[in-house]
Amino acid sequence: MNILPQQLNALDILNIFIEEHRICSPLDFEADVNFILNFNTTVSDWRCARDLMPWRPLSRFLNIEFNLTVSEQQWKAVxxxxxxxxxxxxxxxIAQHCTFTSVTPVQLLENSCLSASVFITLKKYLARRGVQVDELKPSTLIAPYLDTDFSAMIEQIGILARGNKVFEVLDFTSTTHLDNSFFNLPSTPIALETGSILTFRDVVEKIIAVNDPYRSCES
Incomplete structure:
Protein backbone atom coordinates (compact mmCIF):
# COMPACT_ATOMS: atom_id res chain seq x y z
CA MET A 1 0.00 0.00 0.00
CA ASN A 2 1.38 3.40 -0.95
CA ILE A 3 1.99 5.82 1.89
CA LEU A 4 3.34 9.32 2.36
CA PRO A 5 6.28 8.96 4.77
CA GLN A 6 6.29 11.51 7.59
CA GLN A 7 8.91 10.21 10.01
CA LEU A 8 11.11 13.25 9.54
CA ASN A 9 14.84 12.86 10.06
CA ALA A 10 17.49 15.56 10.44
CA LEU A 11 18.09 15.75 6.69
CA ASP A 12 14.37 16.24 6.05
CA ILE A 13 14.35 19.11 8.55
CA LEU A 14 17.38 20.69 6.89
CA ASN A 15 15.69 20.41 3.49
CA ILE A 16 12.58 22.08 4.92
CA PHE A 17 14.73 24.99 6.13
CA ILE A 18 16.49 25.18 2.75
CA GLU A 19 13.18 25.29 0.89
CA GLU A 20 11.79 27.91 3.27
CA HIS A 21 14.89 30.00 2.59
CA ARG A 22 14.50 29.58 -1.18
CA ILE A 23 10.88 30.72 -1.06
CA CYS A 24 10.94 33.37 1.65
CA SER A 25 14.29 35.14 1.35
CA PRO A 26 13.50 36.81 -2.02
CA LEU A 27 10.47 38.39 -0.34
CA ASP A 28 12.49 39.86 2.55
CA PHE A 29 14.95 42.60 1.61
CA GLU A 30 16.94 41.97 4.82
CA ALA A 31 17.44 38.26 4.06
CA ASP A 32 20.38 36.87 2.08
CA VAL A 33 18.92 35.11 -0.95
CA ASN A 34 22.33 33.81 -2.06
CA PHE A 35 23.29 32.12 1.18
CA ILE A 36 23.51 28.31 0.98
CA LEU A 37 22.33 26.47 4.08
CA ASN A 38 23.85 23.16 5.18
CA PHE A 39 24.35 21.18 8.38
CA ASN A 40 27.50 23.17 9.20
CA THR A 41 25.77 26.56 8.91
CA THR A 42 25.91 28.31 12.26
CA VAL A 43 22.69 29.39 13.92
CA SER A 44 23.93 32.97 13.64
CA ASP A 45 24.40 32.69 9.87
CA TRP A 46 21.04 30.94 9.47
CA ARG A 47 19.27 33.68 11.37
CA CYS A 48 20.99 36.35 9.28
CA ALA A 49 20.28 34.57 5.99
CA ARG A 50 16.57 34.26 6.83
CA ASP A 51 16.26 37.48 8.86
CA LEU A 52 15.04 35.40 11.80
CA MET A 53 14.23 36.49 15.34
CA PRO A 54 16.46 36.00 18.42
CA TRP A 55 16.77 32.52 19.86
CA ARG A 56 14.00 32.64 22.49
CA PRO A 57 11.10 33.74 20.23
CA LEU A 58 12.61 31.59 17.46
CA SER A 59 12.40 28.54 19.71
CA ARG A 60 8.74 29.21 20.41
CA PHE A 61 8.09 29.60 16.70
CA LEU A 62 9.83 26.31 15.88
CA ASN A 63 7.73 24.54 18.50
CA ILE A 64 4.62 25.85 16.75
CA GLU A 65 5.86 25.07 13.24
CA PHE A 66 6.78 21.46 13.99
CA ASN A 67 4.12 20.88 16.68
CA LEU A 68 6.73 20.29 19.37
CA THR A 69 6.84 20.63 23.15
CA VAL A 70 10.60 21.12 23.43
CA SER A 71 11.56 23.10 26.52
CA GLU A 72 13.28 26.47 26.43
CA GLN A 73 16.37 24.95 28.03
CA GLN A 74 16.59 22.29 25.32
CA TRP A 75 16.30 24.97 22.65
CA LYS A 76 18.87 27.16 24.34
CA ALA A 77 21.36 24.29 24.22
CA VAL A 78 21.15 24.08 20.40
CA ILE A 94 13.60 18.67 15.96
CA ALA A 95 13.85 15.22 14.38
CA GLN A 96 14.21 13.66 17.82
CA HIS A 97 10.94 15.20 19.01
CA CYS A 98 8.83 15.21 15.83
CA THR A 99 5.67 13.14 16.08
CA PHE A 100 4.29 13.39 12.54
CA THR A 101 2.89 10.07 11.37
CA SER A 102 2.92 8.67 7.85
CA VAL A 103 -0.16 9.36 5.73
CA THR A 104 -1.96 6.25 4.50
CA PRO A 105 -4.66 6.09 1.80
CA VAL A 106 -8.36 6.22 2.58
CA GLN A 107 -10.97 4.13 0.81
CA LEU A 108 -13.16 6.06 -1.62
CA LEU A 109 -15.71 4.10 -3.66
CA GLU A 110 -13.68 0.92 -3.13
CA ASN A 111 -10.51 2.65 -4.36
CA SER A 112 -7.46 3.38 -2.25
CA CYS A 113 -6.82 7.12 -2.48
CA LEU A 114 -3.70 8.72 -1.06
CA SER A 115 -4.50 12.21 -2.33
CA ALA A 116 -7.64 12.38 -0.17
CA SER A 117 -5.60 11.47 2.90
CA VAL A 118 -2.93 14.05 2.10
CA PHE A 119 -5.59 16.73 1.62
CA ILE A 120 -7.22 15.86 4.96
CA THR A 121 -3.83 15.89 6.67
CA LEU A 122 -2.90 19.26 5.17
CA LYS A 123 -6.20 20.70 6.38
CA LYS A 124 -5.48 19.36 9.86
CA TYR A 125 -1.98 20.84 9.90
CA LEU A 126 -3.24 24.22 8.68
CA ALA A 127 -6.10 24.25 11.20
CA ARG A 128 -3.60 23.60 13.97
CA ARG A 129 -1.75 26.72 12.81
CA GLY A 130 -4.93 28.79 13.04
CA VAL A 131 -5.86 28.81 9.36
CA GLN A 132 -9.60 28.87 8.62
CA VAL A 133 -10.21 25.63 6.73
CA ASP A 134 -13.97 25.12 7.10
CA GLU A 135 -14.62 26.04 3.47
CA LEU A 136 -11.45 24.46 2.11
CA LYS A 137 -11.93 22.04 -0.80
CA PRO A 138 -9.48 20.46 -3.26
CA SER A 139 -10.65 22.93 -5.91
CA THR A 140 -10.03 25.95 -3.65
CA LEU A 141 -7.49 28.40 -5.04
CA ILE A 142 -4.32 28.63 -2.97
CA ALA A 143 -3.44 32.27 -3.73
CA PRO A 144 -5.89 33.79 -1.20
CA TYR A 145 -4.56 31.48 1.52
CA LEU A 146 -0.98 32.36 0.68
CA ASP A 147 -2.00 36.00 0.93
CA THR A 148 -3.56 35.67 4.39
CA ASP A 149 -1.58 32.78 5.91
CA PHE A 150 1.69 32.72 4.00
CA SER A 151 3.92 31.47 6.80
CA ALA A 152 1.62 28.65 7.91
CA MET A 153 1.04 27.55 4.31
CA ILE A 154 4.72 27.40 3.40
CA GLU A 155 5.66 25.65 6.65
CA GLN A 156 3.00 22.96 6.61
CA ILE A 157 3.24 22.24 2.88
CA GLY A 158 7.00 21.99 3.36
CA ILE A 159 6.60 19.51 6.20
CA LEU A 160 4.33 17.24 4.16
CA ALA A 161 6.74 17.51 1.22
CA ARG A 162 9.69 16.78 3.55
CA GLY A 163 11.50 19.81 2.15
CA ASN A 164 11.10 18.83 -1.48
CA LYS A 165 10.21 21.58 -3.93
CA VAL A 166 6.45 22.01 -4.39
CA PHE A 167 6.41 25.51 -5.87
CA GLU A 168 8.62 25.86 -8.92
CA VAL A 169 7.43 29.46 -9.10
CA LEU A 170 6.38 31.56 -6.13
CA ASP A 171 6.86 35.25 -6.61
CA PHE A 172 5.11 38.57 -6.46
CA THR A 173 4.68 40.01 -9.94
CA SER A 174 3.54 43.43 -11.04
CA THR A 175 -0.02 43.78 -12.30
CA THR A 176 0.07 47.50 -13.01
CA HIS A 177 -0.17 46.81 -16.75
CA LEU A 178 -3.53 45.05 -16.31
CA ASP A 179 -7.01 46.54 -16.20
CA ASN A 180 -8.04 45.80 -12.61
CA SER A 181 -11.72 46.25 -13.38
CA PHE A 182 -11.46 43.56 -16.05
CA PHE A 183 -9.27 41.11 -14.17
CA ASN A 184 -11.02 41.74 -10.83
CA LEU A 185 -7.68 42.32 -9.12
CA PRO A 186 -7.22 44.01 -5.75
CA SER A 187 -6.04 47.60 -5.69
CA THR A 188 -2.50 46.55 -4.77
CA PRO A 189 -0.13 46.58 -7.79
CA ILE A 190 1.20 43.06 -7.07
CA ALA A 191 -0.15 39.54 -7.31
CA LEU A 192 1.25 36.20 -6.21
CA GLU A 193 2.44 34.05 -9.10
CA THR A 194 2.36 30.32 -8.28
CA GLY A 195 3.07 28.80 -11.68
CA SER A 196 1.17 25.59 -12.35
CA ILE A 197 0.16 25.16 -8.70
CA LEU A 198 -3.20 26.92 -8.57
CA THR A 199 -5.46 24.88 -6.29
CA PHE A 200 -5.11 22.74 -3.19
CA ARG A 201 -5.58 19.72 -5.45
CA ASP A 202 -2.46 20.81 -7.34
CA VAL A 203 -0.59 21.20 -4.05
CA VAL A 204 -1.61 17.73 -2.88
CA GLU A 205 -0.66 16.04 -6.14
CA LYS A 206 2.72 17.80 -6.14
CA ILE A 207 3.37 16.80 -2.52
CA ILE A 208 2.74 13.18 -3.47
CA ALA A 209 4.87 13.44 -6.60
CA VAL A 210 7.91 14.96 -4.89
CA ASN A 211 7.82 12.38 -2.12
CA ASP A 212 8.40 9.76 -4.83
CA PRO A 213 6.43 8.35 -7.71
CA TYR A 214 3.40 7.46 -5.62
CA ARG A 215 0.12 7.42 -7.47
CA SER A 216 -2.56 9.43 -5.69
CA CYS A 217 -5.36 6.92 -6.35
CA GLU A 218 -5.14 3.26 -7.19
CA SER A 219 -7.83 0.83 -8.17
Missing part, protein backbone atom coordinates in the same frame (compact mmCIF):
# COMPACT_ATOMS: atom_id res chain seq x y z
CA UNK A 79 20.49 27.74 19.52
CA UNK A 80 23.17 29.34 21.70
CA UNK A 81 25.87 30.40 21.45
CA UNK A 82 24.67 31.26 17.96
CA UNK A 83 28.16 31.52 16.47
CA UNK A 84 29.05 27.99 17.59
CA UNK A 85 25.83 26.00 17.31
CA UNK A 86 24.91 24.70 13.88
CA UNK A 87 21.85 23.69 11.91
CA UNK A 88 22.81 20.08 12.52
CA UNK A 89 22.17 20.63 16.24
CA UNK A 90 18.81 22.25 15.50
CA UNK A 91 17.70 19.66 12.94
CA UNK A 92 18.65 16.72 15.15
CA UNK A 93 16.70 18.12 18.09
Missing amino acids: LTPARKRTLRDVCEL
